[in-house]
Structure formats: C-alpha cells, structure tokens
Amino acid sequence: MKVLIVGGGKTLYFLCRTFLAKGHEVTVINRDSEECVRVSRRLKVTVVHGDGSDPAILEESGAHGADAIVAVTPNDQDNLAICQLAGLQFEVPRALALVNDPDNEEIFKSLGVTSFSTTPAIVSMIEQRTALDEITSLIPAGEGRVNITEVVLSADSPVVGKALRELALPVDSLIAVVLRDGRAVVPRGGTKLGAGDRIVLITLPENHGPVLRAVTGESS
Amino acid sequence: MSSNLYVVIVGCGRLGSYLANALSGKGHSVVAIDIDDRAFANLSAAYSGFRVEGDATELAVLREAKMDKADLVIATTHEDNVNLMVAQVAKKAFSVPRVLARVFDPRREAVYRRLGIETICPTSVAADLFLRSVGRQAREGEA
Amino acid sequence: MRHAAYLRQRYRAILSYTGLILLLCAGLMLTPLAALLAWPAESSRAWGFAIPAALMGALGLAAWRLLRPLAGVVLTVQEAGVIVLLSWVIVCLFSARPFIVVADLGFTQAVFESVSGWTTTGLSVVDVTQAGHLILLWRSIMQLAGGAGLAIIMLAAITGPTGPALSAAEGREQLVPHVRQSAKLVMMIYSGYMIVGTIALRLVGMDWFDAINHAFAAVSTGGFSTRVESIGYWNSSAVEVITLALMILGNLNFVTAWLLLRGKLRAVGRNGEVRLMAVLIPPCAVGLLVLTCRGLYPTLGKSVRVGIFETVTALTTTGFSTVGYANWNAFGWLVLIVLMLIGGGTCSTAGGIKQYRVYLLFKSLAWELRRWLLPRTAVVEHPVWEADRQVFVKDARLRRVGTFVFLYLFVFVMGTAILAAYGYGLKESLFEYASALGTVGLSVGVTSASAPAGVLWAEIAGMFLGRLEFFVIFASLAKLVRDLGDATA
Numbered sequence: 001m002k003v004l005i006v007g008g009g010k011t012l013y014f015l016c017r018t019f020l021a022k023g024h025e026v027t028v029i030n031r032d033s034e035e036c037v038r039v040s041r042r043l044k045v046t047v048v049h050g051d052g053s054d055p056a057i058l059e060e061s062g063a064h065g066a067d068a069i070v071a072v073t074p075n076d077q078d079n080l081a082i083c084q085l086a087g088l089q090f091e092v093p094r095a096l097a098l099v100n101d102p103d104n105e106e107i108f109k110s111l112g113v114t115s116f117s118t119t120p121a122i123v124s125m126i127e128q129r130t131a132l133d134e135i136t137s138l139i140p141a142g143e144g145r146v147n148i149t150e151v152v153l154s155a156d157s158p159v160v161g162k163a164l165r166e167l168a169l170p171v172d173s174l175i176a177v178v179l180r181d182g183r184a185v186v187p188r189g190g191t192k193l194g195a196g197d198r199i200v201l202i203t204l205p206e207n208h209g210p211v212l213r214a215v216t217g218e219s220s
Numbered sequence: 221m222s223s224n225l226y227v228v229i230v231g232c233g234r235l236g237s238y239l240a241n242a243l244s245g246k247g248h249s250v251v252a253i254d255i256d257d258r259a260f261a262n263l264s265a266a267y268s269g270f271r272v273e274g275d276a277t278e279l280a281v282l283r284e285a286k287m288d289k290a291d292l293v294i295a296t297t298h299e300d301n302v303n304l305m306v307a308q309v310a311k312k313a314f315s316v317p318r319v320l321a322r323v324f325d326p327r328r329e330a331v332y333r334r335l336g337i338e339t340i341c342p343t344s345v346a347a348d349l350f351l352r353s354v355g356r357q358a359r360e361g362e363a
Numbered sequence: 364m365r366h367a368a369y370l371r372q373r374y375r376a377i378l379s380y381t382g383l384i385l386l387l388c389a390g391l392m393l394t395p396l397a398a399l400l401a402w403p404a405e406s407s408r409a410w411g412f413a414i415p416a417a418l419m420g421a422l423g424l425a426a427w428r429l430l431r432p433l434a435g436v437v438l439t440v441q442e443a444g445v446i447v448l449l450s451w452v453i454v455c456l457f458s459a460r461p462f463i464v465v466a467d468l469g470f471t472q473a474v475f476e477s478v479s480g481w482t483t484t485g486l487s488v489v490d491v492t493q494a495g496h497l498i499l500l501w502r503s504i505m506q507l508a509g510g511a512g513l514a515i516i517m518l519a520a521i522t523g524p525t526g527p528a529l530s531a532a533e534g535r536e537q538l539v540p541h542v543r544q545s546a547k548l549v550m551m552i553y554s555g556y557m558i559v560g561t562i563a564l565r566l567v568g569m570d571w572f573d574a575i576n577h578a579f580a581a582v583s584t585g586g587f588s589t590r591v592e593s594i595g596y597w598n599s600s601a602v603e604v605i606t607l608a609l610m611i612l613g614n615l616n617f618v619t620a621w622l623l624l625r626g627k628l629r630a631v632g633r634n635g636e637v638r639l640m641a642v643l644i645p646p647c648a649v650g651l652l653v654l655t656c657r658g659l660y661p662t663l664g665k666s667v668r669v670g671i672f673e674t675v676t677a678l679t680t681t682g683f684s685t686v687g688y689a690n691w692n693a694f695g696w697l698v699l700i701v702l703m704l705i706g707g708g709t710c711s712t713a714g715g716i717k718q719y720r721v722y723l724l725f726k727s728l729a730w731e732l733r734r735w736l737l738p739r740t741a742v743v744e745h746p747v748w749e750a751d752r753q754v755f756v757k758d759a760r761l762r763r764v765g766t767f768v769f770l771y772l773f774v775f776v777m778g779t780a781i782l783a784a785y786g787y788g789l790k791e792s793l794f795e796y797a798s799a800l801g802t803v804g805l806s807v808g809v810t811s812a813s814a815p816a817g818v819l820w821a822e823i824a825g826m827f828l829g830r831l832e833f834f835v836i837f838a839s840l841a842k843l844v845r846d847l848g849d850a851t852a
Contacts, residue, residue: 053301055327077277077305081328088331103279110312224544249540266437268527268542284752 006052007072053081063090165189231297237262382426389420411464443532480505482830485586485682485804503579510583510712518546567601581609586682586804595685614679614707630751635722655695677702682804714802799825
C-alpha cells in the first residue's frame with residue numbers, strides 16, 4: 001500500500017517504522033525542515049517538506065496514487081483539512097485523522113472523516129488499576145463501549161485448570177481467543193485454561209474490573 | 221440587518237476586530253473569540269459585546285461563546301484550516317444559519333465551496349481588483 | 364490651542380448627554396404627582412415638584428439639543444465618569460427643592476434627604492407623619508431610580524451614547540453581549556421585582572400606598588418607609604418574609620439574578636457572593652438571637668424574626684428595621700456594624716464594601732496559606748466562579764480590591780471621627796457612619812432634622828462616595844479640574 005503520513009515527532013517516526021515493517025510504501029509530509037532531514041536520514045521513506053493541507057504539496061507527494069493518508073499533526077483543524085482535501089480533491093480511499101480533543105470525534109464523523117483519539121485509551125489504562133505487566137489493553141472498541149484486553153495467565157490464577165464452562169465470569173464478558181504455544185484457539189465450553197496462556201477478553205467498561213480480578217486473582 | 225443578531229466572531233485580529241466593532245456599534249450582540257487575550261486590545265471603546273479567550277478548535281470554547289444561539293458566525297483567524305474547521309463545526313454541530321469563513325489560499329477555496337461553506341478569499345478579491353486596475357491602465361494606454 | 368478645541372468638542376458630547384439624563388430625571392420628578400389622583404387635597408403642593416422639574420427639564424433639554432454632538436460620538440470611560448458625576452450632583456440638588464418647599468426643610472436637610480434617596484441609603488430627616496403622600500412617594504421613586512442607575516435608565520429609554528463606557532462608569536456589569544439589550548434586561552428584571560413585590564405586600568396586609576412605597580424601597584435596597592417604625596409597624600411575619608425576599612433579590616448582582624431566573628442553579632450555587640451570604644447570614648442571625656435578642660423581646664418567635672430580619676437588612680444595605688437598637692448590647696451593635704461594612708452584592712442596588720470583594724479577600728487568605736504548603740516552584744492559579752464561567756484572579760485584581768477596602772475603611776474612620784467630634788458616642792458614631800457610607804439606612808438617632816449641619820454634610824459625603832465607589836468621583840473631579848485648566852489655557 002502507498003501510505004501518506006502528515007505529522008511529526010515520535011508518533012510519526014514509529015508509525016512509519018511499523019508501516020515499513022509490514023511492507024508498505026510510505027511518504028512523509030512535514031513542515032519543519034530540520035525534522036525532515038532527521039526523518040530522511042533514519043528511515044527509508046520519501047520526505048516532503050511542506051504543509052500537508054496545501055493541495056499543491058499533496059499533489060507533489062503523490063496523493064493521486066495514495067491508498068491511504070494518516071494525519072497525525074498536533075492540530076485537529078489541520079488533520080481535518082488534510083483528510084477532507086485528500087478525500088475530496090484526490091479521492092484517497094482511506095483517510096484517518098488523529099483527534100486531540102475527544103469532543104471533536106463526533107464532529108469529524110459527521111463531516112465524513114474517520115478519526116481516532118488516544119485519550120480514552122490512555123485514560124482507560126490508568127483507570128483499570130490492574131497490573132499492567134500481565135495485561136495489555138488492546139483497544140477500546142465501539143466508541144469506548146467495549147474493551148478488548150489481553151491477559152497472561154499466571155500459575156496461581158484462579159481460572160487455571162478450569163474449563164470455560166466452569167468459570168463463573170460476570171455477565172456480558174467473553175473469552176474470545178486463547179493463545180497457546182504460538183497458536184490462537186477460539187475456545188469452546190470445554191476448553192481448559194492453562195498457566196502461561198494468553199487470553200483475549202472482551203468486556204464492557206462496567207464489568208472490566210471484576211472480570212480481570214476473576215481471571216488474575218488480584219484484588220485491585 | 222435591522223434586528224438584533226447574535227454574532228460570533230472567531231479570531232480578533234485586524235479583520236475580526238473591525239467586524240466586531242462595526243456590528244456591535246450597529247446594535248448587534250457580538251461575542252469575539254481569540255486564542256490570545258492581547259488581541260482584544262483591537263476592540264474599540266464602542267464595542268459592548270463579550271470576549272472569550274480560548275482555542276476555537278475546542279468544542280468547549282465554542283460552547284462557552286454560546287454558539288448554539290448564534291445567528292451568524294464569521295471565522296477570521298490567521299489560519300485557513302482553523303477557519304474552515306470552525307465553519308464546519310458551526311454548521312454541523314451548532315446548526316448556525318449563516319456561516320462565513322475567510323480563506324487566504326485560493327486553491328483551498330474551490331474545495332471548500334464544494335463542502336457548502338461560504339468563503340471569502342482576500343487574495344482572490346485583491347487580485348481581481350488589481351487586475352481590473354491594470355486592465356484599465358492598459359486600455360487607457362492604447363487609447 | 365488644538366487641545367482646547369478638542370476638549371470643547373468632547374465636552375459638547377459630555378454636557379449633551381448630561382442634559383439628556385437631566386431631562387429624563389425631570390420627567391421622573393413629575394411622577395409623584397400621580398398620587399394626586401388619590402389625594403387631590405395635596406394639589407397645592409404640586410408646584411413644589413413641577414417648578415424644579417420644569418427648570419431641570421429645560422436645562423437638560425437645552426443642553427441636549429443645543430450641544431448635540433454631530434456624529435455618533437463614542438465616550439471613553441473617563442468621560443462617562445464626568446457625566447456620572449455632573450448628573451448625580453445636579454439631579455440631587457434639583458431633587459432637594461420639593462423638600463424645601465413642601466416639607467419645609469432647610470437646604471442642608473433637603474439635600475440630605477435627596478441624596479439619601481438617590482443613593483438608596485434611607486437615612487431620613489423627614490417626619491413621615493407630616494410629610495404628605497407626594498413627598499413620601501417621591502422618596503421611594505428616587506430610591507427606585509437611583510437603584511437602577513442613571514446610566515441604565517438612559518440606555519434603556521431612548522437613544523443615548525453608544526458604547527459600554529457609561530454603564531461601566533456607574534458600576535454595572537453586562538448581562539448580554541450588547542449594552543443596550545443588557546440595560547433593557549436589567550430594567551425588565553427590576554420592574555419585575557417591583558411589580559411582584561408590590562402585589563405581594565398588598566396581599567399580606569399593607570394598603571396600596573404602603574405596598575408600592577415599600578416595594579420600591581425594598582428592591583432598590585433603599586429603606587425609606589412611610590411609617591416611623593419602618594417594617595416594625597406591621598409586626599407581621601408575613602410582611603417580614605416578603606420584605607426579606609425582596610431585600611435579598613435586590614442585593615443580588617443582576618448577572619446572578621439573570622442566571623437564577625433562567626434556572627442555572629448550579630452556576631448560582633458556585634457564585635462567591637451567594638456562598639458568602641450563605642456563610643454569613645445564618646451564624647449572624649443565630650448569634651443575634653442567642654446573645655442579643657433573647658432577653659429583649661416577649662416571645663422566642665419575635666426574637667428569631669428580629670435576628671433574621673436585622674441581619675439581612677444590614678447585610679443587603681436596605682435599612683428597613685423591625686425594632687430600635689437602644690436596648691441592644693454591644694455584641695448586637697458590632698454584628699450590625701460589621702454586616703453594614705461588608706454590604707451587598709456587586710453590580711446590584713446595594714452598597715458597602717461589597718460581598719465579592721470580601722469573598723475574594725477571604726479566598727486570597729486561603730490561597731496564601733496553601734502556597735506555604737506547596738513546593739516552592741509550584742505554579743498556582745487562582746480560579747473563581749463569576750457568573751457562569753470560571754475566571755483566574757490576577758494579582759492586580761487583588762491589589763485593587765485591597766486598595767479599595769483600605770480607602771473604604773479610611774473614609775469610615777474619618778467620618779466616624781467627625782461625628783464623634785460633634786459629641787456623639789463612639790458606638791453611635793460608628794454605627795451611623797457605617798450606615799451612611801454603606802448606603803444602608805439603619806439609624807440609632809444621630810441622623811435627624813436637628814442634627815448639626817456638619818454631621819449631615821459628613822453623612823452626605825459618605826453616602827455619595829459609597830454609592831459611586833470613590834474612584835469615579837475622585838477621578839472625574841481631577842479630570843474636570845485639569846480639563847478646565849487646559850481648555851482655558
């Protein structure tokens with residue numbers, strides 16, 4: 001895929017690295033000439049120096065042929081402008097904007113721009129108050145109404161050795177996937193959980209704490 | 221423009237403050253928003269509207285200015301992207317009947333007209349006037 | 364030379380707008396004559412009103428029309444201050460005339476009553492049993508108008524100067540984003556209070572004349588009464604409750620009142636002045652009840668009523684009373700004096716130092732204490748709720764508040780000294796001057812028709828300075844003097 005990324009800083013750098021690792025072609029647009037030089041030295045990407053919301057710059061960066069554009073500047077208004085321009089004028093099929101003010105997510109959606117905000121993810125990670133080393137909160141999906149969390153089962157976890165149907169997990173929660181020895185298994189009622197298994201839990205924010213406690217045996 | 225309109229002016233620089241002073245003097249209720257409160261020094265003694273200090277790309281600031289009650293929103297900050305975002309938010313989220321945005325870059329103007337935003341491009345306007353003046357001069361030269 | 368010409372042009376505008384105010388107030392001076400419909404016997408006294416009204420009206424009309432500025436002039440705050448000073452002085456002088464002619468008062472006493480009316484104080488040298496309906500009604504009307512403010516009246520009425528300067532110079536905050544709309548709104552709220560108040564008082568037992576007068580005096584936190592015993596005359600809980608409600612409403616900042624009327628109770632609850640009132644009124648009322656009133660009045664119920672009523676009347680700077688204070692102990696006197704000094708809400712009809720300033724100073728104390736406990740390099744901002752938004756108080760603001768409070772207390776001490784120099788007791792002097800300076804109106808007897816002229820003039824100065832909050836007067840006087848010097852140079 002040809003991906004255009006507009007923005008700077010660490011967000012940009014690691015996004016690029018991830019896209020490159022997956023084999024995509026990346027072009028970076030950035031306003032700061034020194035940063036452009038740094039990025040150009042460290043990554044195998046095309047770097048364009050300019051304003052990503054300027055149609056001329058987008059054109060030069062190959063927006064006509066881009067499959068996706070990601071706007072991760074610190075300014076919501078610039079991210080909006082970039083995605084709208086990319087969609088309207090260059091017909092880029094996938095456009096994604098970073099939204100800094102969570103209030104703006106709704107607005108962006110009503111204007112036809114897909115957006116994401118890191119604020120809820122960070123907040124939910126802090127709020128869960130659970131042991132972060134064994135637990136990775138993947139994504140709050142469905143506008144924060146669903147949590148998907150990956151948990152490593154330690155040996156003294158209360159659910160080890162039990163089959164799924166024997167577990168008394170709170171309502172509205174699900175163990176969706178069990179990862180064991182590098183293989184992913186979608187469990188059934190009879191699947192037994194073992195120490196070292198990585199399970200992917202689906203929970204609602206209301207029961208997230210209790211479910212995690214039931215699974216890890218920790219009182220928060 | 222005889223009845224009292226509720227006008228929100230985003231960006232209190234030279235153009236914004238000029239409009240704010242004029243509209244307030246005519247009897248309209250005006251709220252001026254600017255990210256820097258030093259910009260309010262541009263407002264004249266005749267201005268009797270309110271001032272809101274804050275970043276207009278944040279919904280909370282627009283709510284503080286009571287944009288839901290606005291009859292008219294004029295976006296006149298120095299950044300085209302901010303003006304365009306504010307204009308769209310005003311139309312979509314606050315259902316403001318009339319929204320005007322200043323856009324400096326003529327190339328962006330066309331795209332945003334497609335989105336239904338009423339824009340005024342000082343660059344194009346000035347260019348038109350200049351060209352007409354040059355055209356006149358050329359014709360007078362031939363005569 | 365150019366400066367002199369420039370000044371002449373500005374003063375055309377200033378005097379023209381002053382003239383407009385005089386014209387409007389002349390109209391107001393004729394309104395008490397409506398009482399003639401009910402009491403035609405007093406028509407012989409009508410001339411005492413008609414002549415000064417006609418003179419002031421003519422003066423005002425002449426100034427307004429002849430000096431009318433050519434284009435739409437925008438006033439600066441300093442110029443508006445001069446208008447405020449000139450119009451208040453002239454209006455007070457003309458308003459004194461009816462008292463000289465009709466109520467047979469001397470010049471000093473008449474000016475005193477007039478200033479007491481316009482500044483919504485309520486201290487009186489008039490014998491209300493002899494005064495007649497025209498005079499009584501005029502006193503209440505002066506308080507009603509003075510409470511609203513001359514600027515508001517002008518703005519809400521017809522075309523006046525554009526710009527917020529005049530409103531700001533008289534101490535009014537804006538409710539909505541246009542000064543004229545805001546003035547109209549203030550007038551509407553005020554009229555609402557007045558109408559509802561009058562009807563309510565009538566319903567609890569006052570006759571129409573008393574109801575109108577007391578409603579006017581209550582919502583303007585003025586305090587003139589048609590009865591010698593003030594509200595105590597009726598000795599009725601119902602009357603007192605209605606009056607309490609009106610006094611508290613009148614002392615609310617108009618912006619707060621506007622929020623309350625629109626149902627924004629959370630914002631009202633966060634308001635500093637509302638909180639201060641909630642913190643002050645109950646302990647003071649209880650304190651008065653237990654330490655002062657309990658032994659003095661026949662029933663516990665009466666003592667409770669007195670405790671509450673006197674607390675509220677002093678704090679809101681209204682000045683209605685239900686009892687005399689001669690038999691009160693020192694504690695009771697002290698509570699009342701402190702409450703009178705604190706005063707009512709800013710940008711309302713009340714006087715005193717004003718609750719917002721006192722609230723800020725208390726908060727400032729708390730912030731200072733907190734700062735000692737925080738890390739040295741911590742950055743602290745001071746949030747306070749004003750109207751329906753949060754603002755951050757800057758040090759300059761606190762400095763101005765501190766200076767004002769100092770000036771207030773300084774003038775208070777000076778005034779008390781003058782009264783004491785005339786031979787009055789310490790507690791009487793403190794009480795009476797706190798009442799005058801705070802435009803309250805409660806009296807312990809110092810103020811009377813037979814008081815020495817020096818005492819009355821000291822109180823007149825106090826009432827005037829208190830109502831216009833010192834700075835407008837000093838600054839405008841200084842400007843006038845300097846401009847006269849420049850213009851005639």
